[in-house]
Amino acid sequence: MEAFRVVYLVSGLLFLAVALLGGAWWELVLGEPAKPVLYVGLSPFGIESKLFGSQAIETPPVLNALLLAFRALAILGASTIVIGAMLEGRPWSKKLLNLRPLTMSIGFAILVAATTMLLPRFLSTAIPQLAQLTPNLNEAFAPYSSGRLRINLYPLTRVNSSLDLAFKSQLTLNFWIASLSGALCLAGWVLTKKRARETLGEAKPVTEEQPPITS
Amino acid sequence: MALKSMNLVVLSLRIITAAAVITPLAVYYASSGSLAGFLFPKTEIQIPNLRFEIVSYDVSKSDGGYVLDLKLSNTGSVPFGIRNLEGEVSLVNHEFTGRFSLESPIILASGQQGSLRVILLPVQGDLKTFEDALSRDEVFNVTGRAIISLGDAELPFTFTAELKPSEVGERGGF
Numbered sequence: 582m583e584a585f586r587v588v589y590l591v592s593g594l595l596f597l598a599v600a601l602l603g604g605a606w607w608e609l610v611l612g613e614p615a616k617p618v619l620y621v622g623l624s625p626f627g628i629e630s631k632l633f634g635s636q637a638i639e640t641p642p643v644l645n646a647l648l649l650a651f652r653a654l655a656i657l658g659a660s661t662i663v664i665g666a667m668l669e670g671r672p673w674s675k676k677l678l679n680l681r682p683l684t685m686s687i688g689f690a691i692l693v694a695a696t697t698m699l700l701p702r703f704l705s706t707a708i709p710q711l712a713q714l715t716p717n718l719n720e721a722f723a724p725y726s727s728g729r730l731r732i733n734l735y736p737l738t739r740v741n742s743s744l745d746l747a748f749k750s751q752l753t754l755n756f757w758i759a760s761l762s763g764a765l766c767l768a769g770w771v772l773t774k775k776r777a778r779e780t781l782g783e784a785k786p787v788t789e790e791q792p793p794i795t796s
Numbered sequence: 797m798a799l800k801s802m803n804l805v806v807l808s809l810r811i812i813t814a815a816a817v818i819t820p821l822a823v824y825y826a827s828s829g830s831l832a833g834f835l836f837p838k839t840e841i842q843i844p845n846l847r848f849e850i851v852s853y854d855v856s857k858s859d860g861g862y863v864l865d866l867k868l869s870n871t872g873s874v875p876f877g878i879r880n881l882e883g884e885v886s887l888v889n890h891e892f893t894g895r896f897s898l899e900s901p902i903i904l905a906s907g908q909q910g911s912l913r914v915i916l917l918p919v920q921g922d923l924k925t926f927e928d929a930l931s932r933d934e935v936f937n938v939t940g941r942a943i944i945s946l947g948d949a950e951l952p953f954t955f956t957a958e959l960k961p962s963e964v965g966e967r968g969g970f
Binding site for chain 2: 673737
C-alpha cells in the first residue's frame with residue numbers, strides 16, 4: 582500500500598472512532614471532579630451541561646439537528662477516507678479522500694476559543710452582579726486553565742461567606758485524537774500532492790522525447 | 797468508463813452529504829411543529845431550588861461543652877446536606893473562644909426533615925461567660941468551613957459572620 586494511503590487510513594480510523602464514540606472535546610468542571618457543581622461538555626456532536634448533577638439547559642431543536650448533521654458528516658467523511666485509502670486499484674478512490682478531520686478540529690478549536698472569550702463578557706453585561714459574585718470568572722472560561730473560583734455570597738446572604746470551588750477547563754483526549762487525525766489527513770494530502778508532482782516530473786521527459794519518434 | 801465511474805462517485809458523495817445535513821434538520825423541524833419552536837423554543841435554565849428551614853433548635857450542656865440540636869427541613873427541590881462542618885465561635889466584647897464541629901453528616905431529600913448535631917467545646921474562657929453574653933444578646937463572631945452537599949454536587953463553603961442571638965432566630969434559613 583502506498584504511504585499516503587496508510588496515513589489516510591490511520592487518520593480515517595481515528596476520526597471514525599472519535600465520531601462514533603462521542604464524548605466532549607472540551608469540558609469545564611466546576612467543583613470536585615467526582616461530584617461537580619457545574620459540568621459543561623462541548624463537541625461538534627453534542628452539548629452537555631449539568632448543574633448539581635441535573636441537566637441545566639435544554640438545547641433547541643435546530644442545534645440538536647445541526648449537531649446530528651455534524652456527526653453524520655464526520656462519520657461519512659471518516660468512512661469515505663477509510664474506503665478511499667483501502668481501494669488502491671480504483672481510479673476514483675482518491676475522490677473519497679477528504680480533509681474533514683482537519684477542518685472539523687480546527688473549526689472546533691476556533692469556536693471554543695471564541696466562545697470562552699466572549700461568554701464571560703456577555704454574562705458580565707447581562708448580569709452585572711456577576712462581577713461582584715465571581716471576580717475571577719474570566720479565568721474559568723479559558724480554553725485551558727485550572728484554579729479556584731471564589732463565589733462571594735455576601736450579596737445574597739448578607740453574611741461574609743463564600744464558596745471556594747476548584748475549576749478545570751481543558752481540551753479532552755477526544756479533541757487531541759481528532760486533531761491527530763486531522764494532522765495525519767494533512768500529511769496524507771501533502772504526500773498525495775508530492776507524489777502527483779513526482780509522477781508529472783517522470784512523465785514530462787517521456788512526452789518530450791516522443792515527438793521525434795512519432796514524426 | 798473510468799471517468800464515468802468517477803463522476804458517479806462524486807455525484808453520490810454530494811447526494812449523501814446533502815442528505816446527511818438535510819435529514820436531521822427536516823426530522824427535528826417536523827417534530828418541533830413550528831419554525832419558532834424549531835429555532836427559539838421556550839427554554840428555561842433549570843436552576844434547582846435550594847432552600848432549607850430551621851424547624852426547631854435545642855441547646856444542651858454535655859461533657860464540658862454545648863450540643864446544638866437543629867431540626868432542619870429541606871424545602872427545596874434537590875437533596876441537601878452537610879458533610880462536614882467545623883469552625884470557631886468567639887465573643888466580641890468578652891474573652892471566650894470555642895470550637896465547634898459536626899457530630900455526624902446529614903443528607904436530607906427534598907421535603908425531608910432531620911436533625912443536625914453540632915458540638916461546641918470551649919478553647920479559651922469559660923462557658924458561663926458565653927452563656928451570659930448570649931442571654932444579653934451580645935454580638936459574637938462565627939468563622940468556619942463546611943462541605944455542603946447539593947444534589948449530586950459537593951460545595952466547599954467558608955463563612956465569617958458577626959451575629960447576635962436574636963438575628964440567628966430571625967434568619968431561619970437562606
